Amino acid sequence: MRITTLGTSDTMLNYILNAESKDYNLSQEAASGLKVSKPSDDPSATKSLVNIKTQLSQLNGYLDNMSTSQNELNVLDDSMSSLTDLVSNTTGLTTQAANGTYSNSDMDNINVQVNQAIQSVADLANTQYNGTYIFSGTAVGTKAYNVATDATGKITGLTYNGTPSTGDYQRYTNISDGVNVAINTTGDQVFGSYSQAPPVTNATQPTDAAGVTLNTTTDPSGNLITTTVTTVRNGDGTTTVTTGTGTGLMGTLVGLSNSLAGHNQTAVSKCLDGLNSSLDTVSVTRTKFASVSNKFELTQNSVNSTVTQLTSSKSDLEDADLSQVLSDLTAQQTALNATYSVTSSLLAGKSLLDYM
Numbered sequence: 555m556r557i558t559t560l561g562t563s564d565t566m567l568n569y570i571l572n573a574e575s576k577d578y579n580l581s582q583e584a585a586s587g588l589k590v591s592k593p594s595d596d597p598s599a600t601k602s603l604v605n606i607k608t609q610l611s612q613l614n615g616y617l618d619n620m621s622t623s624q625n626e627l628n629v630l631d632d633s634m635s636s637l638t639d640l641v642s643n644t645t646g647l648t649t650q651a652a653n654g655t656y657s658n659s660d661m662d663n664i665n666v667q668v669n670q671a672i673q674s675v676a677d678l679a680n681t682q683y684n685g686t687y688i689f690s691g692t693a694v695g696t697k698a699y700n701v702a703t704d705a706t707g708k709i710t711g712l713t714y715n716g717t718p719s720t721g722d723y724q725r726y727t728n729i730s731d732g733v734n735v736a737i738n739t740t741g742d743q744v745f746g747s748y749s750q751a752p753p754v755t756n757a758t759q760p761t762d763a764a765g766v767t768l769n770t771t772t773d774p775s776g777n778l779i780t781t782t783v784t785t786v787r788n789g790d791g792t793t794t795v796t797t798g799t800g801t802g803l804m805g806t807l808v809g810l811s812n813s814l815a816g817h818n819q820t821a822v823s824k825c826l827d828g829l830n831s832s833l834d835t836v837s838v839t840r841t842k843f844a845s846v847s848n849k850f851e852l853t854q855n856s857v858n859s860t861v862t863q864l865t866s867s868k869s870d871l872e873d874a875d876l877s878q879v880l881s882d883l884t885a886q887q888t889a890l891n892a893t894y895s896v897t898s899s900l901l902a903g904k905s906l907l908d909y910m
Contacts, residue, residue, distance in 0.1 A: 599871045606868045613861050616729050620850045622684075623727040623737045627843050627850075629683040630738075634840045637678055637744075641803065641836065644671050645829045648810060652823040661822075665814035672709055672807045676701050679712075679745045679804075689741035691717025692725055698741040702750075708811075712748040712804045719743045729853050735846055744839055746777075746802020746832075758793045766816025768809050768824050773801075778828050780805035782812040782821070803832035 647664045650656060656664075679689055679699045686694040693716045702711030717723035719740045726734035741747075764787045771779050779801055786794045800808055806828030813821035 603868060603871055606864050606871075610861060610864050610868070612731075613857050613864070616857055617854060617861075619727045620729055620854055623735075624847060624850050626683045626686070626688060627737060627847055629681060630688055630843060631840060631847075633678050633681045633688075634744075634836050637675065637803075638833065638836050638840075640671050640674055640678075641829055641833050644668060644807065644810070645826065645833070648822060648825055648829060651814060652819055652826065654819055656819075658817045661814045661817050661819075665811055668807065668811050668814060669708065672712075672804070672811065675745060675803065675807065676709070676712060679741050687716065688738060689716065689744065691719075691721070691723030691738065691740045693717050694725070699745070699747075709748075709808065710750040710798075712745075712800070712808070714740075714742045714745075714747045716741055729850065730857070735849060737843075737846060739839055739843075742801070744802070744835060746800060746804040746806075748798060748800030748804045748808045750796065750798040753794050753796045755788070755792050755794045758787055758791055766812050766818045766821055768813050768818070768821035770824055770828060777801050778805065778831055780809040780825075780828060782809045784812055784816060802835070803828070806832060 644667075647667060651661050651664050676699055680697055681688055687696060687698045688694075690696050690698040696715050698714065698716045700711070700713045700715060701709060702713070704710050717740060719742050723738075723740050724736040725738045727737050728734050764785050766782060766784050768780065768782045770781075773779055779799065781797065781799045784796045784798075786796075788794060798808060798812065799805070806825050809828070810822060810825040813825065
């Protein structure tokens with residue numbers, strides 16, 4: 555069999571192309587740090603990598619959801635902590651004012667503090683996190699409460715504007731496949747509301763007595779309703795009657811303020827039950843969402859463990875062993891240079907024309 559110069563050239567050229575291809579692939583692997591950078595590198599590994607990356611994307615989404623929601627829950631808990639302090643302090647002041655030894659001046663001074671507490675409660679009810687009114691139910695872009703005041707600055711209305719607790723008010727966060735957790739409550743559940751009817755002026759009747767009366771009842775759902783009636787005898791022989799009705803903490807606080815303003819210690823005493831009930835409501839709310847935070851923590855630990863395992867599997871499939879790759883690259887470059895040298899020597903041989 556004769557070996558022609560063309561045959562030798564083709565053979566050596568194939569050797570060179572194969573060697574250059576291996577050198578290129580190893581160079582790319584060394585530069586990227588990846589042994590699988592395109593599907594053709596390892597179809598089986600590529601399929602596994604796609605599945606792993608999909609799972610990691612989902613799991614990291616769950617972690618982001620829980621992190622964002624936990625931040626909101628922290629804001630909610632801080633609000634409940636401040637509310638607990640306000641109600642506890644007001645309960646102490648109310649107990650003092652109801653003991654029968656305080657003068658009208660003392661009750662007026664306490665009322666100043668109660669009115670400050672009402673404003674603080676209204677501010678807490680309109681707490682925002684990341685542009686979201688956290689006590690507005692699903693109406694997160696709507697301010698939870700409108701606060702109305704009279705010419706003297708006294709609050710005459712605390713109207714809840716969010717999704718009512720009787721409706722579809724809950725917001726959920728997705729923490730795992732098919733698992734959604736509620737992360738909010740509503741203002742009407744925690745704070746209640748208050749509204750005041752326009753004053754009514756009538757001719758004074760013999761039975762009309764100036765002052766404040768306070769009554770409390772509960773609705774069918776067990777919510778406390780506080781009604782205060784303020785009667786003023788005018789110098790022109792008329793009587794002005796103002797009626798205010800509220801629920802929950804806000805109803806109790808405004809009723810307390812009206813009772814203090816009317817120096818009615820009996821009415822003031824009636825407010826203590828409402829304040830204690832409100833403290834219970836706040837405590838139940840904090841406990842409820844503390845359990846949600848604990849659920850987040852346990853779930854985050856589990857998800858982080860899975861993420862670590864998947865990341866390790868992904869690395870095993872995808873990441874190159876750089877020390878081995880660099881060693882192979884050096885050997886391949888040496889082999890390629892040797893191929894160049896041998897090919898050059900072979901192709902430099904004499905042909906038949908050199909002897910003619």
